[in-house]
Amino acid sequence: MKSLKRPYFYYSDKRKIVPVASEELHIQARDILRSIRRKKIFKTIPKEYQDDWKNVSLFHTKGEIEKADSIILDPERGSYSLRNKLNHLEGKSWTKFTKSWFVFDALSKDLKEEKEITTKAGLNAEEHPATYSPSMMEDFIKFFTKENEIVFDPFSGIGSTLVACDRTNRTGIGIEINKKYCQIIKLRTKSKVIHGDSKNVKKLLKKHKVDKIDFCISSPPYWDILNRSTGKFSKIRSSKNLDINYSSFEEDIGNISDYKEFLSILSNIYLDIFSFIKPGGYLVVIVKNLKKSGKHYPLAWDLAKNLETKYSLKDEKIWCQDKVGLAPFGYPFGWTSNIVHHYCLIFKKDE
Numbered sequence: 168m169k170s171l172k173r174p175y176f177y178y179s180d181k182r183k184i185v186p187v188a189s190e191e192l193h194i195q196a197r198d199i200l201r202s203i204r205r206k207k208i209f210k211t212i213p214k215e216y217q218d219d220w221k222n223v224s225l226f227h228t229k230g231e232i233e234k235a236d237s238i239i240l241d242p243e244r245g246s247y248s249l250r251n252k253l254n255h256l257e258g259k260s261w262t263k264f265t266k267s268w269f270v271f272d273a274l275s276k277d278l279k280e281e282k283e284i285t286t287k288a289g290l291n292a293e294e295h296p297a298t299y300s301p302s303m304m305e306d307f308i309k310f311f312t313k314e315n316e317i318v319f320d321p322f323s324g325i326g327s328t329l330v331a332c333d334r335t336n337r338t339g340i341g342i343e344i345n346k347k348y349c350q351i352i353k354l355r356t357k358s359k360v361i362h363g364d365s366k367n368v369k370k371l372l373k374k375h376k377v378d379k380i381d382f383c384i385s386s387p388p389y390w391d392i393l394n395r396s397t398g399k400f401s402k403i404r405s406s407k408n409l410d411i412n413y414s415s416f417e418e419d420i421g422n423i424s425d426y427k428e429f430l431s432i433l434s435n436i437y438l439d440i441f442s443f444i445k446p447g448g449y450l451v452v453i454v455k456n457l458k459k460s461g462k463h464y465p466l467a468w469d470l471a472k473n474l475e476t477k478y479s480l481k482d483e484k485i486w487c488q489d490k491v492g493l494a495p496f497g498y499p500f501g502w503t504s505n506i507v508h509h510y511c512l513i514f515k516k517d518e
């Protein structure tokens with residue numbers, strides 16, 4: 168290239184992204200990039216690309232410039248499609264997330280961070296008996312939203328989803344029934360938390376002037392599983408003066424002991440959220456199948472069936488925990504599993 172300082176047009180050669188050979192095509196690509204800079208679409212592309220536009224190039228797999236609708240910042244990372252309406256991911260990261268299972272155990276960096284922030288204020292994040300890591304939530308949020316979009320968690324706990332929103336530059340909104348957990352959320356994030364009962368989700372969102380949600384993700388109480396935990400878990404937590412369940416409030420759906428009633432109330436909360444989700448937006452519910460007194464209750468499957476009355480069930484991503492102690496269930500008589508996987512059920516509100 169004689170007259171240009173750098174390449175402006177790339178294509179794919181044997182799975183590697185490389186500059187095309189023709190200088191004429193680079194000049195054309197530079198002009199196309201200049202025109203994109205002035206178009207509406209510019210505002211929808213990742214901020215990182217906008218901020219570093221002088222280093223962005225155009226891309227087409229076969230090097231056909233008239234069909235080029237992707238851009239690249241770093242050829243190693245792959246290309247970002249200008250037609251991407253869902254998120255800010257490049258093709259490589261998009262594909263990586265679509266694997267139907269993943270292994271994730273709580274990250275010590277997340278635990279350390281939540282401990283430091285809460286201890287300073289005389290609170291204890293460990294009090295909550297069932298949290299997940301913001302790092303795990305970040306991956307979901309990055310796949311199902313673009314920056315600045317609105318993410319809602321109706322069962323916020325101590326705010327892992329909302330912390331992930333801060334980290335990824337999304338607007339987080341949550342509802343949590345336990346005031347003590349709301350206080351912890353307020354220490355951890357600048358996202359909005361509503362102290363209230365998600366059974367009143369419609370009223371609460373209206374009251375707080377939320378009329379559109381881009382993406383909803385949450386992990387509800389797994390029925391009354393915590394009220395039934397005996398043995399090591401409750402002994403250790405009691406000895407440390409930590410909560411064994413979420414609360415003793417009647418409104419806490421983790422205190423409903425009848426399965427059918429629990430399933431119906433939980434389903435209705437997610438069905439109520441439907442009208443707030445934008446057309447084309449997604450709902451992810453992280454939940455488990457359970458056992459009670461030796462009987463199997465397929466909570467994840469039952470919930471999926473109920474929510475299909477409004478949402479399209481896309482499928483699931485299975486979350487596996489690997490660093491969990493196993494108990495000798497069933498031994499030596501028959502099969503009873505140690506359930507160490509969760510269903511991340513993925514629903515869509517069709518356009």
Ligand SMILES: C[S@@+](CC[C@H](N)C(=O)[O-])C[C@H]1O[C@@H](n2cnc3c(N)ncnc32)[C@H](O)[C@@H]1O
Pocket residue numbers: 295297298299300321322323324325326327328342343344345348363364365366385386387388389413414418419420421
């Ligand atoms: C599995 S935990 C969520 C944990 C959260 N994902 C985190 O990482 O911190 C479920 C939460 O739902 C809350 N909850 C139970 N019933 C509720 C209700 N009716 N409305 C709002 N929150 C409720 C519980 O207090 C508990 O914190």
